[in-house]
Amino acid sequence: MSTAVAQKRGLGAVIWDYLTTVDHKKIAHLYLVSGGLFFLIGGLEAMIIRIQLMKPDNDFISAGLYNEMITMHGTTMIFLAAMPLIFAIMNAVVPLQIGARDVAFPFLNSLGFWLFLFGGLMLNVSWFTGGAPDAGWTNYAPLSTTSPGHGVDYYVMGLQISGAGTLIGGINFLVTIVNMRAPGMTYMRMPLFTWSVFVTSTLILFAFPALTVGLFLMMFDRMFGSAFFDVGLGGNAIIWEHLFWIFGHPEVYILILPLFGAFSDIFSTFSKKRLFGYSAMVFATVLIGFLGFMVWAHHMFTVGMGPIANSIFAVATMAIAVPTGIKIFNWLFTMWGGQIRMTAAMLWSIAFIPSFTIGGMTGVMLAAAAADFQYHDTYFVVGHFHYVIVGGVAFGLFASLHYWWPKMFGKVLNEKLGKLAFWPFFIGFHLTFFIQHFLGLMGMPRRYWVFLEGQGLATGNLISTIGAFFMAIGTIIFLINVVYTSVKEKKVSGDPWEHGRTLEWSIPSPPPHYNFVQTPLVRGLDPLWVEKMDGKEGMTPAEPLGDIHMPNASILPFTISLGTFIAGFGFIYQVDDPIWLVAVFAGMGLTLGSMLTRSLKDDLGHHIHKEELEEDIKKGVGK
Amino acid sequence: MADQSHSKPVHHQEYEKKQHREEMKQQVLTFALMILFTFIAFGMVIFEVDSYFIIPTLIILAVVQVAFQLYYFMHMKNKGHDMVAVMMYGGVAVAALTIITFTSIIWW
Numbered sequence: 172m173s174t175a176v177a178q179k180r181g182l183g184a185v186i187w188d189y190l191t192t193v194d195h196k197k198i199a200h201l202y203l204v205s206g207g208l209f210f211l212i213g214g215l216e217a218m219i220i221r222i223q224l225m226k227p228d229n230d231f232i233s234a235g236l237y238n239e240m241i242t243m244h245g246t247t248m249i250f251l252a253a254m255p256l257i258f259a260i261m262n263a264v265v266p267l268q269i270g271a272r273d274v275a276f277p278f279l280n281s282l283g284f285w286l287f288l289f290g291g292l293m294l295n296v297s298w299f300t301g302g303a304p305d306a307g308w309t310n311y312a313p314l315s316t317t318s319p320g321h322g323v324d325y326y327v328m329g330l331q332i333s334g335a336g337t338l339i340g341g342i343n344f345l346v347t348i349v350n351m352r353a354p355g356m357t358y359m360r361m362p363l364f365t366w367s368v369f370v371t372s373t374l375i376l377f378a379f380p381a382l383t384v385g386l387f388l389m390m391f392d393r394m395f396g397s398a399f400f401d402v403g404l405g406g407n408a409i410i411w412e413h414l415f416w417i418f419g420h421p422e423v424y425i426l427i428l429p430l431f432g433a434f435s436d437i438f439s440t441f442s443k444k445r446l447f448g449y450s451a452m453v454f455a456t457v458l459i460g461f462l463g464f465m466v467w468a469h470h471m472f473t474v475g476m477g478p479i480a481n482s483i484f485a486v487a488t489m490a491i492a493v494p495t496g497i498k499i500f501n502w503l504f505t506m507w508g509g510q511i512r513m514t515a516a517m518l519w520s521i522a523f524i525p526s527f528t529i530g531g532m533t534g535v536m537l538a539a540a541a542a543d544f545q546y547h548d549t550y551f552v553v554g555h556f557h558y559v560i561v562g563g564v565a566f567g568l569f570a571s572l573h574y575w576w577p578k579m580f581g582k583v584l585n586e587k588l589g590k591l592a593f594w595p596f597f598i599g600f601h602l603t604f605f606i607q608h609f610l611g612l613m614g615m616p617r618r619y620w621v622f623l624e625g626q627g628l629a630t631g632n633l634i635s636t637i638g639a640f641f642m643a644i645g646t647i648i649f650l651i652n653v654v655y656t657s658v659k660e661k662k663v664s665g666d667p668w669e670h671g672r673t674l675e676w677s678i679p680s681p682p683p684h685y686n687f688v689q690t691p692l693v694r695g696l697d698p699l700w701v702e703k704m705d706g707k708e709g710m711t712p713a714e715p716l717g718d719i720h721m722p723n724a725s726i727l728p729f730t731i732s733l734g735t736f737i738a739g740f741g742f743i744y745q746v747d748d749p750i751w752l753v754a755v756f757a758g759m760g761l762t763l764g765s766m767l768t769r770s771l772k773d774d775l776g777h778h779i780h781k782e783e784l785e786e787d788i789k790k791g792v793g794k
Numbered sequence: 795m796a797d798q799s800h801s802k803p804v805h806h807q808e809y810e811k812k813q814h815r816e817e818m819k820q821q822v823l824t825f826a827l828m829i830l831f832t833f834i835a836f837g838m839v840i841f842e843v844d845s846y847f848i849i850p851t852l853i854i855l856a857v858v859q860v861a862f863q864l865y866y867f868m869h870m871k872n873k874g875h876d877m878v879a880v881m882m883y884g885g886v887a888v889a890a891l892t893i894i895t896f897t898s899i900i901w902w
């Protein structure tokens with residue numbers, strides 16, 4: 172792949188390179204690999220859940236392990252798979268789409284990644300140290316505050332650490348998009364993917380602090396004897412639910428919005444048409460982000476907030492369907508009359524529309540507060556959120572990976588294998604989750620270890636499990652495709668889809684580490700397309716050829732994150748034995764020491780000189 | 795801070811000078827007001843003014859001081875701070891919503 176040059180330097184050098192890199196393209200690789208790995212772990216957990224529910228009264232796994240399985244499946248998929256995979260695409264694409272040479276804070280970019288990874292590792296270490304978290308991914312008190320063992324402590328520390336990484340990443344992309352756009356790239360000329368990353372980053376900035384606060388309170392309750400959520404001591408368990416969902420609902424939009432953006436770019440590229448209703452799309456994205464903050468209590472209709480609060484949140488929730496509908500129609504109109512090319516990326520995108528629409532529709536059903544008393548905590552809800560998350564986020568990730576793979580690795584994923592992966596996954600997805608709506612309506616509660624014979628739930632559950640195996644097959648074919656492509660496929664040009672419209676397609680695949688030899692001048696929406704229509708080969712530069720300033724690599728982000736990881740274990744186990752405070756101090760010492768080093772040691776970066784650039788241009792990089 | 799580079803035409807320099815004078819005047823004025831507000835706040839507490847009056851007044855004075863700080867000392871009134879304002883007010887709105895929820899739904 173892009174490490175072809177590096178491979179000659181030996182494995183050690185490559186590993187060191189990735190440990191210290193601040194290059195957004197390499198950080199994208201890191202996010203992709205670790206997010207992909209966690210996706211496989213989460214998928215394995217899902218398969219175990221589905222095998223347990225394959226038949227009535229099954230005892231494939233014990234009840235306790237089942238609780239750990241559902242908790243870790245949800246937590247892993249949301250925080251350790253979907254989020255990082257989205258960050259992988261964001262890192263790979265956003266700086267290129269706005270004509271920048273890196274993100275605003277490359278050092279923080281690396282720090283964000285390592286914090287996420289160590290947080291994720293921490294969560295998964297719990298499997299081997301006496302039990303994973305088992306209070307559900309929502310971790311409601313008092314179930315969580317009274318859960319024995321250290322499982323929930325791992326949840327608290329792991330998410331706190333990886334959440335800090337996400338927050339840092341979000342802020343980084345905000346600043347990048349506000350400040351680092353190429354000349355001429357006004358807000359209303361930004362590609363929709365960049366726009367949606369911008370809105371998503373804002374949501375991260377405002378939503379994650381609520382989780383941070385909630386996790387701190389939970390940490391104090393579990394490790395330091397406070398009683399924020401302990402009703403017996405004057406606390407209030409509902410506070411956790413509110414804090415969790417003030418974060419949690421924006422979080423689901425943090426997951427879906429970037430992929431809305433990716434779909435917009437993909438539809439427009441493969442329809443060879445400008446995105447229909449660009450400004451309406453931007454408006455809808457912003458509106459969804461805005462409304463996303465006022466609906467969290469729809470997860471709590473049955474808590475007893477009273478009819479007034481329930482009605483307000485019900486109406487606000489239903490309102491979100493409007494901007495979402497705007498988007499659906501604009502995608503359809505983008506394809507209408509276009510020259511549609513059915514690539515694998517397009518296949519995933521088209522499949523997304525009906526799948527996600529079903530999810531949105533069940534969402535509006537759930538939003539009817541009175542009806543939700545029936546649906547709540549049944550498989551109907553499980554059906555709903557898998558339709559939006561798998562049908563939206565997972566399909567979107569597959570589509571984005573197909574679409575931007577050549578930009579990331581210089582090779583187009585094999586199209587045949589791509590389509591071959593799509594069909595079993597698509598069929599399996601509907602098999603698995605469609606039936607779950609009916610299981611829910613028939614009264615099957617979510618998160619139960621077994622169901623019984625004679626409840627009429629056996630057939631539906633069996634179908635669901637069969638579907639899950641189809642999805643697994645699809646995933647495996649996709650992985651085979653990745654290997655096959657890297658071995659067999661040929662290198663491609665900068666614009667492998669030929670109809671590339673946005674800036675990332677104006678530079679080689681993969682781009683040189685400084686991205687743009689000369690910062691491009693943007694003359695309209697879909698800047699590359701504008702130039703193509705004027706009969707030009709590539710972008711017009713906005714600056715003369717000159718030295719390029721680039722940041723230096725650094726190991727400090729890694730050591731800062733490693734410190735929090737060590738301290739995390741210290742916090743968890745000092746409850747049993749104060750000797751563990753040593754780990755707290757050692758870890759925090761490493762973290763703070765690394766920060767101090769960073770502050771005291773000037774690191775001014777390095778320059779790539781004009782002569783080197785001219786060499787590169789001769790080799791064909793300039794175009 | 796605009797630099798006093800000599801490459802600029804004379805009329806431009808004069809314009810900038812005038813701008814700076816204006817800016818200085820505003821800064822001194824807001825600074826004086828902020829000190830005055832602080833005295834008023836302390837004074838009200840020392841003279842034990844009725845708490846129904848004192849609490850809202852203190853809050854209002856505090857908000858005005860924060861606004862002075864942000865808009866005059868940290869230049870949010872100048873051009874190019876729209877995004878900063880959007881983000882800050884967005885954050886304030888989310889925080890306010892959280893507080894309203896907690897006071898109205900949970901603790902009421």
Ligand code: HEM
Binds near residue numbers: 547
């Ligand atoms: C039209 C848009 C949507 C509406 C009206 C809507 C509505 C709802 C409602 C009312 C619930 C609570 C159901 C209950 O627990 O009884 C819910 C749950 C959920 N929704 Fe949505 N939703 C929408 C879109 C989405 C999207 C786009 C995502 C994610 C990408 C999402 C993810 C979830 C998740 C994860 C849950 C369950 C959380 C849990 O309890 O574990 N929803 N939705």
Ligand SMILES: [Cu+2]
Binds near residue numbers: 419466467
């Ligand atoms: Cu929600």
